[in-house]
Amino acid sequence: MNTFVIGANGYLGSHVAAELKAHGHAVSGLARSGELAAQLATRGVTPFPGLLTEPATLERIAREFDGIVFAPVVPFEEEGPALATLLGTLKGSGKPFLFTSGTGVLSIPAQDGAWHQESFAEDDPYVARHWLSLRVETENLVRAAHTDGVRAIVMRPPQIWGNGGSKQVPAIFESVEKTGAACYIGAGLNLYTHVHVEDLARQYRLAIETGTAGALYHAVAGEVNWRTLAEAVAQVMDCATRSVTYAEACDIWGEMYADLFFAVSSRSRCVRGRADLGWAPTKFDLVEDIRTGSYRAAYAPKSDRLA
Secondary structure: OEEEEEOOOOHHHHHHHHHHHHOOOEEEEEEOOHHHHHHHHHOOOEEEEOOOOOHHHHHHHHHHOOEEEEOOOOOHHHHHHHHHHHHHHHOOOOOEEEEEOOHHHHOEEOOOOOOOOOOEOOOOOOOOOHHHHHHHHHHHHHHHHHHHOOEEEEEOOOEEEOOOOOOHHHHHHHHHHHHOEEEEEOOOOOEEEEEEHHHHHHHHHHHHHHOOOOOEEOOOOEEEEHHHHHHHHHHHHOOEEEEEOHHHHHHHHOHHHHHHHHOEEEOEOOOHHHHHHOOOOOOOOHHHHHHOOHHHHHHOOHHHOOO
16 A cells, blocks of 8 residues: 555654554655655655645645555644545545544543543543534544545544653653652542554554544553653652642643643543454553653663663
8 A cells, every 4th residue: 555644754653654664555754844854765754745734735645645644743723724635635535544633632621630430432422621622523524524435534542652752751751850850730640541652553554454434443551640650750760759730730841731631631442443453552561661661761861771
């Protein structure tokens, strides 16, 4: 399959591109600059110059490639016009199109760091918080495209981790740099369900190869609360942990990230992803990856990093 990855230079997109290449796909990626094109080329991904805001570029991608993975990190309001162009051009083609959302849409406010019992499978009803309703509308737009002859699928990952990257775990290390302690909000018992980036990339490959049109897929490997993750970071950095208020968290991480990641409960279950795709995770121990694995290698003081 000749597959196009929008966001192939990003954390998730680069792993998806590598997984696809490893299983026989010819992979191309959108490159908005010569520097980014060179980065793609060094990983064996064919650069395709252009911008997400260029309808003519998106129309070419939709016409010329066998399948598309949409995984850029852009503001929600910029997704709609790009998706309208891509899905409109793909209409009637039967081609697979994977849109990346996230389980943030399921999140329940937990500014005191309390644990919440609610956990959602793909087809469970829920009410998205107001500012996330635009993302839910986008999910619904993509899923509805299967009625127009597009094998459109929504991927809704939880907290992604592994290989020293992602957002949340590095943000806890950043809190040490800013405050001298590994921080969490309130009681620190709230959490995001998690999955390793390589397991998630495998699910993307399975979805683009065999996924059901109109489906939505979660990916789940486990759950660890923020206080436990902060304790693991503190062990690596030889520092204390610190419970902070929501207001302090906004100062540390910015209001958007504090509210989206650390001041909510987002728990999910992967029911349809396992049933439709035969997918199951293989990597589970996020805490150990912080203490002795990729995060220690990336973030520990230089004198204490693993060889």
